[in-house]
Amino acid sequence: MPSPHPSQPTRARDALGSAETGESPRGQSRIGRRSVLAAAGGIALAGFAASPASAAATTTATTAGRSRALSIRGADLSFLPQLEEAGVRYRDLAGRVRTAERIIAGAGATHQRIRVWVDPPEGYTDKARALALARRAKRAGLKIVLDPHFSDFWADPGKQPIPAGWPTDLPALTEKVRTYTRDLVREFAAQGTPVDIFQMGNEITAGILWPVGKLYPDDGTQRWSEFTTLLKAGITGAHQGAGRAGLKVMLHIDRGGKLDDTRWFFDNITEWDVPFDIIGQSYYAMWHGSLAQLKENLEDSVSRYGKPVLLAEISYPWTFEDGDGRGNIVTADSELPDIDRFPATPAGQAGLFEAVRDILTGIPGGNGLGFLAWEPEWVPGVGWEPGAEAPNDNLTQFDFTGRALPSIKAYRRP
Template sequence: MAIILIATLGCKKTIKGETQIYPEPDPVGTYAKGADVSWVTEMEAVGQKFFNSAGVQQDLFTILKDKGINTIRLRVWVNPTTGYNNTADVLAKAKRAKAANMRVLIDFHYSDSWADPAQQNKPAAWANQDFTTLKASVRSHTVAVLTALKAENIIPEWVQVGNETNDGMLWNDGKASVSMKNFAELIQAGYEGVKSVNPASKVVVHISNGFDNSLFRWIFDGLKANGAKWDVVGMSLYPTAADWSAKNTQCLANMNDMVARYGSEVMICEVGMPVADAVACRDFIKDIMAKNKSLANNKGLGVFYWEPQSYNSWSGYKLGAFDDSGKPTVAMDAFLP
């Protein structure tokens, strides 16, 4: 189904008095077409360059914006050994997003490195804290990062409290299969931290495998039963060229259930597919965006590609959307108007 976007036009008077037609800026609250580009500063530091589709070297944010991306997602680590993804690095990238008139999603991992379904390790500085202190650390870290952003007039529209918390976070204290109550209290600590700095920021709880309804019901039923609050259900979806259509159908059913069961908004926080399957990836993204937009009462908020700018198997990652010459593949055309 073709989707036609009509730009809203406004008028203003120039110094000479002529009426000039100009496009209104995209208002906050419209659909998020996003990219997580947390690797960008690390890539640039070793000389990686980025090129538009015509082969002209440009700043990555410019290239992405020209492809329809209007929102940037940035992961936050507590005290990473390399410094990348710490508060200062996140702030530098968020400033670039703001300068490009892009919105921001902040993704707290509550770890010194990767947090995902296979690992949810405590930051070294929190390793020996009792549970009451651990909750306070989650809140204070959340507040500190968001306050640093706010000092630069950057108010994230969305904030993830945890990353792919399929079995909770901050193991073993917050492991959901061990203590859903502890996990819920940690989520609540993050939620309260976000709202204390920016009440309008929407809090996201993010789970992988967006096609797995039983997993999502287990997590969100458990959080609800234990008093945790959230605004948005976040999902990851990494299908293959062979199964994306079936996975998208399952994901739609899950998204509709999240809306009906909890009244939640839904965001696809991460998508990706092997760079060699760029055409299939484009079709997959266009389809999942259409499905996300179809949710009742405009509950579908957006879709984010995870590290599309990674190329030449940067850090061993092969699911980017830039080719080996550093140019966007056709997968990125899915985000164009």
């Protein structure tokens, strides 16, 4: 999710230029070899040879007869340590005080996503805090989805700033991305919390590491070469850091119900030979279309690219009230296309999660991997930046007092 500041309702969600129109953005796709590349699964090119781990990572898109149970059910809990430091305590549906990661694990979760920034403000998730979160996740029985933003703070379709102190020319920046990623993944493995899924950047719909890797600079060009060179460097580094244990690579964009935008992005990614294993999408009903559009898009991606899909971020309001009285980004004036079916109530939120589960389990071949709720523990107590508000406190899976809401039942296996 983009940095949740007050301007987020616009949130540069039209970075591709077609979020509302549904028209194919930025002209025609370069897709001459798409079907061949999709069948091959992609090979790292542009100077980065595929590692043995990369070659061994295979898509599940053609696997037949898989269980209808979602293989990935989890959440991003990156604010959790800060909330605990602010005095927040969590209770499960029975009212028992437990840590948030153990509550979702007890409900059936399998994975925890962990955000990591390079040099964020004091107290926010740097490498040391991310490693500590991973140790907690493992003790709770959860696998790790690692989400480096490749930035000192929030990175999203509206901004992807290069960390202070990193190089700003393409060759040096490419090498920095590779070595940073290699060392980061290696440290997770060294402490006994290996990365299961590596997310190459956060909502990279408009590129990474701006201005060098900005996909759509202001001059009207498209910088696929620079962007994909940086992607390949990070992916190579991730496989190097994982070693023989291997990991899966996810590319994550924010186009859940936007079929034409998704095709445009992944047609080009495939044409530029970027190797990856999972298509990751953000889906927020207030920005990314209806459930019917989500279903159409996910099924199209599986068929078109031969890759499984994962909802890397999802949340939905359980109330329109404001827990800290300082404003929320989703209010009664927000557009929720299925609001009649799923009102902003605890029951409505649970219903939305159940509907999403139904979509994912219905994707042929078991290729709807699952979902990751975004910051479901972010109740009032910690701002999106130091001194700011918690503008997502009505999108959580815990009420304002920290008690679990019925939607956590969506983590169950069956």
